[in-house]
Amino acid sequence: MGMNVCVIGAGYVGLTTSAVLASQGHNVQCVEKDQEKVERLKSGHVPIYEPGLDAMVQSNVNNKQLIFVPEMREAVKQSEIIFIAVGTPSLEDGRTNLRYIEQVLQELATIITSYKVIVSKSTVPIGTNEWMEKKLLQEGLKQGQFDLISNPEFLREGTAIADMLSPDKIVLGVKDASNVSLMKQLYHFSPAPYIITSFNGAELIKYASNAFLAVKISFMNEMALLSEHFDINVQDISEGLKTDPRIGPLFLQAGLGYGGSCLPKDVSSLIKQGEEVGYVPQLVETAQRVNEQMVEVYIDKIKQILVDPKHKKVAVWGASFKPNTDDTRHSRAIQLIKRLVELKSHVQVYDPVVKLEWNEVTEYNDLYQAVHGVDLLIVATEWEEFTKADWNLVKEKMDGSMIIDARNVLKCSDLEKYELQLVGIGRG
Ligand code: UDX
Secondary structure, three states: OOOEEEEEOOOHHHHHHHHHHHHOOOEEEEEOOOHHHHHHHHOOOOOOOOOOHHHHHHHHHHOOOEEEEOOOHHHHHHOOEEEEOOOOOEOOOOOEOOHHHHHHHHHHHHHOOOOEEEEEOOOOOOOHHHHHHHHHHHOOOOOOOEEEEEOOOOOOOOOHHHHHHOOOOEEEEOOOHHHHHHHHHHOOOOOOOEEEEOHHHHHHHHHHHHHHHHHHHHHHHHHHHHHHHHOOEHHHHHHHHHOOOOOOOOOOOOOOOOOOOOHHHHHHHHHHHHHHHOOOOHHHHHHHHHHHHHHHHHHHHHHHHHOOOOOOEEEEEOOOOOOOOOOOOOOHHHHHHHHHHHOOOEEEEEOOOOOOOOOOEEEEOOHHHHOOOOOEEEEOOOOHHHHOOOHHHHHHHOOOOEEEEOOOOOOHHHHHOOOOEEEOOOEO
8 A cells, every 4th residue: 555655855865765665656745945856857857867767757757656846834744754855965074964954844843733754864973863853842743743763775876776676674763663564564665674773773874884885995995005015916805805705795896995975974974973972983084094095096106107197198987986877976086087187187088977067177978089199098987888998999099008997897808909008906
């Protein structure tokens, strides 16, 4: 049986949540303040690049399982479950800006007159759900009129729909467990195990998860840097680690480091939260430091190849923070491009979906045009298009023969036959 659900916020998490729940038979009203965005969404236009999301939004709008509205009042009144999925951006000092959540709570308190389950999806610092509950009471709601559930999201950009349809766990932070069955009814399509914990526990699971991934990546980057000193191929080290189920097969890829809207933000937020309570998580802090040095590691490699990068032509393939997304937030590729611009290289950029529109770089719509006349090519993001490139054509177009594989995804054997030289990190 479809449930009536209201999702507040049509950002990345809100839109994916809305589309997936609608596709699974729930009646979803997604509330978005930005009227123009609502109009575009109504006509099926999704403002973010996420494989499959466009089609899913469109078909559910067409069959009326999903509607977009600019006001929350009616949507809240008609729904039994209300998701809060508004943005929680970082403030300049690294703390989290909870203003949008606060505004939603104030508005909800003026609307709710009958029992509602309020589910908070946004990634928020430890203690926020406790504060949210108090805030709703202060704003005039009564005990028993609502229950708050913290249900953090673990979506990866590029695979958000699959991640939401088949999560590896469903985390619920609750005050009492009586609403778990309602959430199971909502997520009827998923056989994932439920992790039931406190508000604070759910909040820390989310930070711990992203921080652990950051530690894993930075650990492999340290192994890669060590490997360089011993003439070892770090890929062999990854292979040697990934068969151990205690370590796991993923996130062992050395390279430029982690970027995106989540890992960097959540890592600094966790460190900040630690500082505030008097315990700084040292492994996490070091992972951040290692990550921050990686762009400079590649700049050193570039300097070794070009001697002086000034006025040299350099192609960079990839600008998004990872493949299959147009998101450039905290993109390591962009950091690298910025450094090259500072060093006065002539940078020629190609990305399958991102357009930087900067005066300082030349952008191309074709990966082969982008390497025309360059002394060096840098593969900064592991889009499949790059790993499957026609290296013969690349060699023909380039002036030089050096390729820096800043994601360790290319095969030496593919390039060697065209007399291209590959420089990775810790590749022996
Ligand atoms: C991440 C979490 O994976 C997700 O669970 C959470 O909800 C949001 O944050 P996302 O930001 O989409 O998801 O990116 P992710 O796939 O985790 O990649 C993060 C960064 O790590 C990317 O820049 C990627 O290139 C880098 N990475 C990943 C590596 O450098 N090496 C690896 O082995 C894996």
